[in-house]
Amino acid sequence: MTVTPPEAPGAYLDHAATTPMSPAALEAFVAEAGRTGNASSLHSAGRAARRAVEESRESVADALGARPSEVVFTAGGTESDNLAIKGIFWGRRSQDSRRRRVLVSAVEHHAVLDPAFWLAGHAGAEITLLPVDAVGRVDLDALRAELTAHADEIALVSVMWANNEVGTVQPVRDVARLAHQHGVPVHTDAIQAVGQVEVDFAASGVDALTVTGHKIGGPVGVGALLARRDLPLEAVSHGGGQERGVRSGTLDVPAIRAFAVALAEAVAHRTERAIALAGLRDALIAGVARIAPDAVLRGPDPAGTTPSGGPARLPANAHLTFPGAEGDSLLYLLDSAGVQASTGSACQAGVPQPSHVLLAMGVGETDARGALRFSLGATSTQADVDRLLAALPGVVRRAQAAGLVSARHGGAA
Structure with a gap:
């Protein structure tokens, strides 16, 4: 069955907020939604669901230059950003109690800024907003100065790949290079960048990367955090231990499948x-x-x-x-x-x-x-x-x- 999404009335010029589902992604979603199976179950229906998830994981990894084991499925960009900011902060703090500083650019999405400031109010974090220039590009000299002065206290750096408002592409590789000279992990919110500019997780040097489905022709309510296996990452939610134990919850197989199809399509074209x-x-x-x-x-x-x-x-x-x-x-x-x-x-x-x-x-x-x-x-x-x-x-x-x-x-x- 071919499913065609309805067209938005008039001129829709707000794709950075959300995109129409692509016909291929919608078709994959509907087909998978017609099947029954919990991907954590051991019977045949569960194994079929698990196979769909793992094939989707491989597809997402291939599209973004990552290993399948580095792909953690989530309910979208906000959850992925929260898992990255809070999870890396707590993971680093558990290794070294001095790691209290979080460096984020001043132009981050609130899905990064708000969890960072929540940590300041509830977990003793100290937040530094990295300044930007007149076009919204992060000041690498300011980052270098912070790393030099406080390297032993910094838990993580988070700088988005591309800005959601003014479209500025950030020097993410330079950010990762500078931070890694001091042993500091880097997270990047790449939600707006994927499908518009080249995004390669391995080549970028970052340690964690956020992507979501509904910005690239996939469904709302699904996304992923790409995280290196050796990255200290504490769970934010607890339960069944799915997704490497850092993101518990029954996997949304139809959404994951549609997300993978949309992502592959966006990257290919x-x-x-x-x-x-x-x-x-x-x-x-x-x-x-x-x-x-x-x-x-x-x-x-x-x-x-x-x-x-x-x-x-x-x-x-x-x-x-x-x-x-x-x-x-x-x-x-x-x-x-x-x-x-x-x-x-x-x-x-x-x-x-x-x-x-x-x-x-x-x-x-x-x-x-x-x-x-x-x-x-x-x-x-x-x-x-x-x-x-x-x-x-x-x-x-x-x-x-x-x-x-x-x-x-x-x-x-």
Whole structure:
């Protein structure tokens, strides 16, 4: 049976938040969901389920340059990040009680920042936020200085492979090289990078890597933490001892199978998709520049490269700020015009908050509040970009007018 996912209405430009399931992944999910079997059971149904899991593990490892034994299946990126940050911290502390420091970049996703600060509040950790430059790239000199000054106290370093808001590709290999000179393990959240740039676990030198299914055409609720076998890693949840004893719980076989299919597909088609997405992104950026010349592109130059020759920015990412307009107003007005995007900022208790990523890059609070992130994916077309550009002039005018009214009345309530 061939299963075709429904198309999102209008122009869907929020693939960094979640992607449509690919037809192949959806078909694999449905086929596996029609079978019965717990992968921990010893009878034939259980063995069949276990075989599906282990074949998927091998596929994930092959796609990401890892060994199958290094793949730990989880319920997604947030769980994987929590397992990495807390698990490595506790594992290192159990070996050496001096290992209290956790170094993370200031532009990490909250799935990394929040568990790190939870450890500070509940487990005696000391958190150091590594600064970034104006395009969101981590300051290697600051990392080097921290490692030199506190090597014996550092439990781990965590720097994301690519930023989820502004698309900056980080110098992960350099981070790993510097940290390993001092015997410090490195974790990287590669959720946004996989399928857009080359991600090779072994070649990167990192000790742990996070990936999730729903950013690459797989289902929500499944992901993996790649972790070297010799990495001190304590369990965060306890129970049946599945997944090397560090992630207990009955394995979701249909989701794991669909995740593996989506990942293999994303990696196999990465090069040609990246070229196509970069072309659409550049057309989007050029179109916005014509329509709203005061808009500012945040993050690296789309034409820039890293010292190793790879792209400095994710090919599917365009992040802009619009002076005088609130990002939330822009988002809702675009949504009413059939264009779905993201502000790339947090909203707490109904009050819009400027992005911590933009603030760390030196963007002022007022400018940071006018941010929009457009992110493309496998289903994106020129028609999506055209629909955005057709709607944007009126949307920006209305949002800026609303911003002026708000400013005259003392700002948002």
